[in-house]
Amino acid sequence: MNEADGATVLVVDDLEANRYAMGAVLRRAGHLVVPSACAGDALIELDARLRSGALPDAALVDVGLPDMSGFELCRRIKAHPEIAAMPVVHFSAAAVTPRDRTRGLDSGAEA
Missing domain, CATH: 3.40.970 (Ribonuclease HI; Chain A)
Structure with missing residues (x-):
């Protein structure tokens, strides 16, 4: 490939x-x-x-970014009709609790 x-x-x-x-x-x-x-x-x-x-085709986004959270970035992506279909996957070395996972999904991330 x-x-x-x-x-x-x-x-x-x-x-x-x-x-x-x-x-x-x-x-x-x-x-x-x-x-x-x-x-x-x-x-x-x-x-x-x-x-x-x-x-x-997809975005891999750290949740701990310096200018805004990865959750907020995802919300902005998903609020834009022309790019909302792009899958967003969050990752983090620190935000690993079930609450963090829920925040990611609530922001519109696929994972």
């Missing part, structure tokens, strides 16, 4: 090492990775990709 066959995945994490590690795994699996260091940058990227007709 090459990148042309794989999905385009937006990876949103404020830690460069995490973006690198997740991106490496996804690229090895044949996916195109669009890294973003914060929610604001991710929203700008999504707007630009919407205008160009090249939206990501």
